[in-house]
Structure formats: C-alpha cells, structure tokens
Amino acid sequence: MQRDTRLARLLHVLIHMHLRGGATTSETIAQMLHTNPVVVRRTMAALREAGYARSTGGPGGGWALACDLNALTVRDVYVAIAHTALFAVGPADDNRNCPVEAAVNRLINEALCSAENTLLQLFGEKRLSQIAHDVTASKSGKMTT
Numbered sequence: 563m564q565r566d567t568r569l570a571r572l573l574h575v576l577i578h579m580h581l582r583g584g585a586t587t588s589e590t591i592a593q594m595l596h597t598n599p600v601v602v603r604r605t606m607a608a609l610r611e612a613g614y615a616r617s618t619g620g621p622g623g624g625w626a627l628a629c630d631l632n633a634l635t636v637r638d639v640y641v642a643i644a645h646t647a648l649f650a651v652g653p654a655d656d657n658r659n660c661p662v663e664a665a666v667n668r669l670i671n672e673a674l675c676s677a678e679n680t681l682l683q684l685f686g687e688k689r690l691s692q693i694a695h696d697v698t699a700s701k702s703g704k705m706t707t
Contacts (some may be wrong), residue, residue, distance in 0.1 A: 568605060568643050571595055573636060575606070576614070577694045580631050587624035605643075612642035631694055637685035648678050 578594060579586050588599040588606070595602065606625055609615040616628045651674065653667035 566645060568645070569636075569640050572605065572609060572639055572643065573690065573693070575625075576609070576627070576631070576634070576639065576690055577697065579615075579625065579627050580690070580694050581697065585624060585626035589624075591625065608643045609639070612638070614639070614642065631691040632689060634690045635686050636688045636690070636693075637682055639690075640682070640685055648681065649674055 575591050575594070578591075588602045591602045591606070592599045603617075606615060606617065610617055610628075614627070614629050614634060615625050617623070617625055651670065653670045654663055657663050
C-alpha cells in the first residue's frame with residue numbers, strides 16, 4: 563500500500579521556503595521533491611487556498627509564504643490538504659447484520675478515533691517555526707527538541 567506523503571512533502575517545502583527567505587519557484591520545489599513543477603503547483607494549491615502560501619505567475623514567479631511559521635502548526639497543514647483516511651486499518655463491511663462484525667467494528671472505530679485525536683493533538687502542538695529552528699540548530703551542532 564502506497565503511503566500518502568503530501569503532509570511530509572508540504573512541511574518540507576514550507577520550512578525550506580522559510581529558510582530560503584520566504585519564496586521559491588515551482589521548479590526549485592520540484593527538484594527538491596524529485597517530481598515535476600505541475601505536481602508542485604497542484605499540491606501547493608491547497609496551501610494557497612488555506613492562505614499559507616501565495617503564487618505569482620510568469621518569469622521569476624513562484625511561491626511565497628503568506629503567513630508566519632510561528633502561527634502555523636503541523637495540524638494546520640494537515641487540515642489544509644485533502645486527505646483520505648489517516649490509517650490503513652478500517653472496519654469491515656461484509657455482513658452488517660452480524661453482531662460479531664458490529665462489535666469488532668466498534669472496537670476498531672473507537673481505537674482509530676482515539677489514535678487520530680492523539681495524533682491531531684500532537685500535530686497541533688508543533689509549530690513549523692520549531693521545526694525550522696531544529697534544522698538551523700542541528701546545522702550549528704546544537705539539536706533541540
């Protein structure tokens with residue numbers, strides 16, 4: 563099963579943009595992510611629609627941060643991108659009248675809901691500026707948490 567890497571990729575892009583002064587081109591982002599500029603523009607559109615990035619067209623155009631990374635959490639970016647189920651595990655739908663299937667599905671749904679709430683809480687506690695700080699601190703030999 564292929565994993566959805568959009569969150570990791572968009573966090574990567576936003577932090578690079580911040581570290582590069584706040585702006586970059588679709589071509590540079592495409593090289594960074596080993597993809598093509600069309601995919602970059604399509605993926606970055608979610609950040610533009612959420613107000614986290616803005617785009618400019620034409621020669622010398624590209625993408626710029628539209629907000630301060632201090633105000634942006636991992637959860638904000640996660641919510642901004644259209645996503646499917648967070649986990650690959652899910653309830654069955656083989657026999658809706660079976661009490662065993664219903665009991666198993668309740669257990670799975672409760673566990674998934676709890677796990678998703680915990681993950682979203684952790685995502686909400688991590689600001690992108692903290693990740694950027696960790697990167698710059700590790701370059702100077704002082705990795706922070």
